[in-house]
Amino acid sequence: MYLDLEGQEIPAPADCGLHIKHPVDGRVVKVELPPDCLLVQLGESFQYLSGGHLRATAHCVKASAKPDFTRETLALFMDWQPEQAMKLPDYSLPYSDVARTLR
Numbered sequence: 001m002y003l004d005l006e007g008q009e010i011p012a013p014a015d016c017g018l019h020i021k022h023p024v025d026g027r028v029v030k031v032e033l034p035p036d037c038l039l040v041q042l043g044e045s046f047q048y049l050s051g052g053h054l055r056a057t058a059h060c061v062k063a064s065a066k067p068d069f070t071r072e073t074l075a076l077f078m079d080w081q082p083e084q085a086m087k088l089p090d091y092s093l094p095y096s097d098v099a100r101t102l103r
Helices: 044-049 095-100
Strands: 002-004 017-021 028-030 059-062 069-071
Antiparallel strands (some): 002 069, 017 059
């Protein structure tokens, strides 16, 4: 969400926001999130505990050079005991199968 200096929501500026490294070809691409959606970024602990079925995404947030707005985000970090087993559904796909669909 982006706000002007009066606190009013404004459209996302083109020069900033969340960017990810494409998992297949390595391109850096801007993430366009539809309105009223929630983005969940998995960390490396999920990747490790899922045996690679769930993958952390290399990402960065690019700031804008324009000083007349703010980007509002909420980061929530969760943790559990590393020895706790993670149960994936039987129908979960290996990451290599998912990555093939992104080409």
